[in-house]
Amino acid sequence: MKIESLSYVSIETTDLQEWDDYAKNVVGLMKNESLSDDHNLYLRMDEKAFRFHIQTGGSKKFIAAGLNIRGKEEFEVAKNELTSANIEFADFSDELIAARCVENGITLKDPAGNALEISYGGADADEPFLSPQDIKGFITKGLGFGHVVFAAPDLEVAHSFYIDTLGFGDSDYMNFPMGPAPDAPEVKLHFMHCDNPRHHTVALYESPIPPSGLIHTMVEVNNVDEVGHGLDRAMQNNVHISSSLGRHSNDMMVSFYMQTPSGFDLEFGYDGWQVDWETFTKQESKIPSFWGHAFSPPES
Numbered sequence: 001m002k003i004e005s006l007s008y009v010s011i012e013t014t015d016l017q018e019w020d021d022y023a024k025n026v027v028g029l030m031k032n033e034s035l036s037d038d039h040n041l042y043l044r045m046d047e048k049a050f051r052f053h054i055q056t057g058g059s060k061k062f063i064a065a066g067l068n069i070r071g072k073e074e075f076e077v078a079k080n081e082l083t084s085a086n087i088e089f090a091d092f093s094d095e096l097i098a099a100r101c102v103e104n105g106i107t108l109k110d111p112a113g114n115a116l117e118i119s120y121g122g123a124d125a126d127e128p129f130l131s132p133q134d135i136k137g138f139i140t141k142g143l144g145f146g147h148v149v150f151a152a153p154d155l156e157v158a159h160s161f162y163i164d165t166l167g168f169g170d171s172d173y174m175n176f177p178m179g180p181a182p183d184a185p186e187v188k189l190h191f192m193h194c195d196n197p198r199h200h201t202v203a204l205y206e207s208p209i210p211p212s213g214l215i216h217t218m219v220e221v222n223n224v225d226e227v228g229h230g231l232d233r234a235m236q237n238n239v240h241i242s243s244s245l246g247r248h249s250n251d252m253m254v255s256f257y258m259q260t261p262s263g264f265d266l267e268f269g270y271d272g273w274q275v276d277w278e279t280f281t282k283q284e285s286k287i288p289s290f291w292g293h294a295f296s297p298p299e300s
């Protein structure tokens with residue numbers, strides 16, 4: 001099957017207003033007023049009806065990543081391939097079709113238990129995109145939302161699922177010590193792309209699934225000043241900065257990381273590599289970043 005892009009993320013929170021404020025004052029996302037209500041917050045990054053769907057519930061956590069497929073025919077091919085591979089999936093209910101603003105979709109889980117939704121026909125919004133902050137917008141055209149990094153306790157099993165079943169391609173494999181100590185534990189990551197030029201759309205990090213359900217997700221803005229202004233807004237709003245500014249060695253992204261109201265991180269970056277897959281050879285990076293990206297987990 002050919003997954004085109006990451007189309008949206010679905011998140012649960014106990015406090016919708018907290019996400020509303022964070023999206024507006026820090027990230028610069030536009031609220032879709034006509035879709036949102038007391039229990040649902042729909043946030044826009046571009047022409048699509050939404051890219052973040054936040055629902056009220058009993059916890060603060062990531063729920064699912066939406067993967068877009070190009071049309072009904074490709075969707076049927078995907079379902080047949082999942083059936084042949086003995087992968088369990090469930091058709092979207094009418095309620096979920098309406099909630100995700102798509103023509104149709106299925107839900108499934110990767111071997112680590114991360115929830116995925118494969119759908120097609122995602123609706124556009126009626127109004128043009130206008131950020132509540134002074135930013136031009138987010139880089140999504142032909143590339144999708146951005147990327148997600150999932151935890152996977154059994155890295156290789158989860159990796160083969162994305163490559164062999166969902167049809168992703170390898171972009172990079174990273175294995176480096178966590179910190180300077182000689183006996184520091186190894187960090188292992190697989191980075192994978194789907195059918196668009198973004199260097200990676202899904203990455204897998206060898207670790208137990210965190211309580212927030214996700215390691216991080218990434219959005220990309222149009223220039224480095226917009227990254228800097230984003231960092232200023234995060235600090236002005238007392239958002240925890242999980243990583244300092246830095247440039248990644250694999251997708252070249254200049255970014256910082258901040259904690260979202262649902263506990264996982266949001267990478268806010270610019271200058272991600274758009275790859276020509278015809279001439280690309282898989283990378284094996286020895287370091288995560290050329291400079292910066294000093295991580296500091298929140299104090300618990």
Ligand SMILES: [Fe+2]
Nearest residue numbers: 147149218267
């Ligand atoms: Fe990232």
